[in-house]
Amino acid sequence: MIDQQNNNVMQQDLFYQLGEQSSDGYFVYDVIDCKFLYFNAALTGIWGLKPDDIRKSPTILFDLVHPDDQELVGYCFQEISDDKKFKKYEFRLLLDDEKEKCLRVSISPVTGSGNEALCGIVEDVTVETHNRIHIEQINNRKNIALEVLSHDLKEPFGMMKLAASSMANGIEGKNDEYLSEGLSFIIEMCERNMKMVRSLINKEFLKSAEVEIKKERTDLVWEFRDLIRFYRRSRLKENKNFSFNCKSDRIYIRMDSMKFLQVLNNLISNAIKFTGDQGEITLTAQEMDETVLISVADNGCGIPEEIRSSLFDRAEQGLKRGLKGEESHGLGMGIIKAIVDLHGGKIWFDTEINKGTEFYIMLPK
CATH class of the missing domain: 3.30.565.10 (Histidine kinase-like ATPase, C-terminal domain)
Incomplete structure (x- = not known):
């Protein structure tokens, strides 16, 4: 029994040491007494709060959850309490400056020393989430652009093919003026449509460059x-x-x-x-x-x-x-x-x- 207690204390101490060195939020929350047994400095930084504020009123963390996600967080808390299994959840914060943060919480129930607690790690995944959304939007626009290109280029390229075929079929019996007009038509159509292609590609390329960077x-x-x-x-x-x-x-x-x-x-x-x-x-x-x-x-x-x-x-x-x-x-x-x-x-x-x-x-x- 003593060895088991010592082992639990050592594991707890290791968890706290990791928390103090991590840029992610670490916490241990007592479900019975509704208070934090431990949280690191990174957790307060993610929420933009002072440690004393969290200790006095742990529900202040929930108050900063995005209004659209508060019901989800309530459901997640109930689910982890009932299932008592390791879970991962994602939700948003809405801070005082109206800025959103996207968080991923890895959380698991733990028991020991008479406590029923939730132990977890909070990651700020705002950049990752925004990039994913932005990339999805870019891909959707590119799909639309490809559909437009395939539709709008079909007719002009068909006309160029027809003009080239006509020239090939009648080249022996036609004069230089006929050939000159046909070639000018093909060149003009090519230049016009290549400009359209370049314009669409350049705009999408510029938009993709605006995805947040990951240093x-x-x-x-x-x-x-x-x-x-x-x-x-x-x-x-x-x-x-x-x-x-x-x-x-x-x-x-x-x-x-x-x-x-x-x-x-x-x-x-x-x-x-x-x-x-x-x-x-x-x-x-x-x-x-x-x-x-x-x-x-x-x-x-x-x-x-x-x-x-x-x-x-x-x-x-x-x-x-x-x-x-x-x-x-x-x-x-x-x-x-x-x-x-x-x-x-x-x-x-x-x-x-x-x-x-x-x-x-x-x-x-």
Whole structure:
């Protein structure tokens, strides 16, 4: 009996130690006496309350549950009390600033030392939940966009096929004027419909960039070296020179690496378009006390003065084509700025016609 009690005390102590070190909320609630036997600092932070407020009136936690979810939470409390089995629940808080938080509670009944209690962990899953909802909305819009494209493109492509077939069947007996008119028609229809496709895709791409970021500890130096290694191994190495400069062996920063690498790929892609053969494209990272300065530089044709002030606008700008006729769209720069903003960073550039452009990104560590 004594050994069992000692074991229970040790398990309880371990649970409390985990709670004090965790960013999730830990709690033990006495069902009989309707009071908390234990809760950690993270739990008070999630609710935005003071520890004394929770101790004096535990029901204050329920008062901040979203009105639409209070009935659900009441049902969950009753269910866990009756079934006495491990459960997971999700619900929302509605805080004083009208801001919603989404929580996931993993909870289990425990007994011992004459107490009937509920022991659980509370996770703040607001970002995860919003991302899931946002992604579902994006997928729904993409499905609609695909339906529109399949419907609206069917007729013009059918007309182009008909025109091309007519030209092929009668090419021997027709003059150059007939061929010229037919080709002009096909080119015009292609350009018109490709613009529609690009517009729809760009709008959805921009919307998807607004999904909240999920930051993780990342070694920038490793990621950037790997990125430049990719370009050096590609066919682009035949007419472009890629380099990475950094004085630090490692630079750790919390960021959404997938989204941020999208930023760098976009900047490097633009540099490739507007840099001539054997052009230089350089990625640089510099660690400072509280920030990291990142830059992408090229020695290409530079950015025209008339579009510099609106370069980061989200509206489509119709940038000039690349040096070899590649298509470019101002919307891509809007996406870049949106992702940098989501990281709490800043982006700007220096440019000079026929000498090159350098984009700078400052990120907090």
